[in-house]
Amino acid sequence: MADVMNVGVNLEAFSQAINAIQALRSSVTKVFDSLKDGMKNKETLEGREKIFITEFQDNLQSVNRDLNELERLSTLVGRPSESHPLHNSGLLSLDPVQDKTPLYSQLLQAYKWSNKLQYHAGLASSLLNQQSLKRSANQMGTSAKRRPKVQPSTLALPTQYVDDVISRIGRMFPDMSIELFRPNGTSAVLLVTLGKVLKAIVVMRSLFIDRTIVRGYHENVYSEDGKVKHFISLHVQVTDHATTALLHYQLPQMPDVVVRSFMTWLRSYIKLFQTPCQRCGKYLQEGLPPTWRDFRTLEAFHDTCRQ
């Protein structure tokens, strides 16, 4: 696997370069050794000096030769491929213990698989959309040539577009305020304040809703570390329902419709404490008000009354 990735490296020149480094090291050591040993024992002073200087010059010349050889080989070696296909995760390929933790190869396979899946899903959805049961003729019918066209990916939307969509949705509902933060990178985190009833933290991934957490209106959400134990069971249950809702409202091709439907559903909680359950007529069931909101009709039910 490593050979395939480092195609730019000439392995032959690489091994020769390593040998050249060893040769250079030994010649430099020889220089310092001869200096340390000093002049050899000869009859005359000039003789000793001459031999010493000759030896010194030889050693330095061999160092020069080795250095030139090394420089020549280093130009031949070439650079490893600069563009990591996975940016920083490509550095995982440098892990020497490849058989025990084959992270990099598995990562590459996972990415290839998900890309293929997305491509196939796009093709399938465009094909299936053509087989709609609508009788009216629309421009979909003439797309025999355009059939293999792939829908643009909705996972990598520009942040400005996400901001615009969110602010438009925020203006739709006067009693719900949405604040947008980007604490880590490009994923948006929304703080939705619903009247004086509750606050919801919605984590998004481009325009798809990833996760929600519901808190009380009076609780401090700004210094949250995610590990605080919730002691109000009402909010725990509403968080569960909100997670169910975000899994229910799914439409991959039109994520802004999804966000709008989710916000409409969330807004029905404005009268969380004031509405009795539609089925049993009471306010409380086991100490909790009706926390379930039907996905289509937005009616309030107790969690135990809903089906």
Added chain:
Amino acid sequence: MGVTCVCQVPVAEGKSVQQTVDMLHKKLEQLGAIKQGNFWVDCETYHATGNATGQPSKLLYVMHNSETPLSSMALFEGGPGLTADANFDVLMVKLKSHFQNAKGHKVESRGTRYRYCDFLVKIGTVAMSSSARGISVEVEYCACVIPGDCWNLIKEFMQSFLGSSTPELPAVFTNKAEGLYTPVDCMDTMSQYLELFGKVRKQQVLPGSGVR
């Protein structure tokens, strides 16, 4: 920190205060509430001295609550109130010349604290000079801070264990200038307790306590 409602439960016919309290405990435990320790609320009365002649001296009440053990609350009846830390009592000692402690008028309510889902219920015996005078019940709904929103919910809960003794919406909320839909604070709870203690004091007038 939630909407609280404090009410007084009359002692049952032919029973003592302690027996009525035990009956309430049993009803709560049948509902499924869990006991979570004890609570106390106390109230001390101070006369304001040095007033203009002819005017009745204003009474300052200094109250403590075990829910906020590090705070003291000081309020005038129906008037402004303040929240300070526990050293306020020491400050009152230093202000002896302006405010005199009416030692015999200390009222306190002590009892057990129950938790049922998001509700905190505190049933206490109101005592004045260590003689039990009545029963106080405080219900706090921790999930909501707007009294107008959740009053029906709290009332339904109280009906399930208090039966006919369920009170109406406390006057402290209806008398607020901003209306029923503003968030509560701990002063509302204390005002309700003050009202209850005032009623308890009036119930059995002690000889010589012509102040109230």
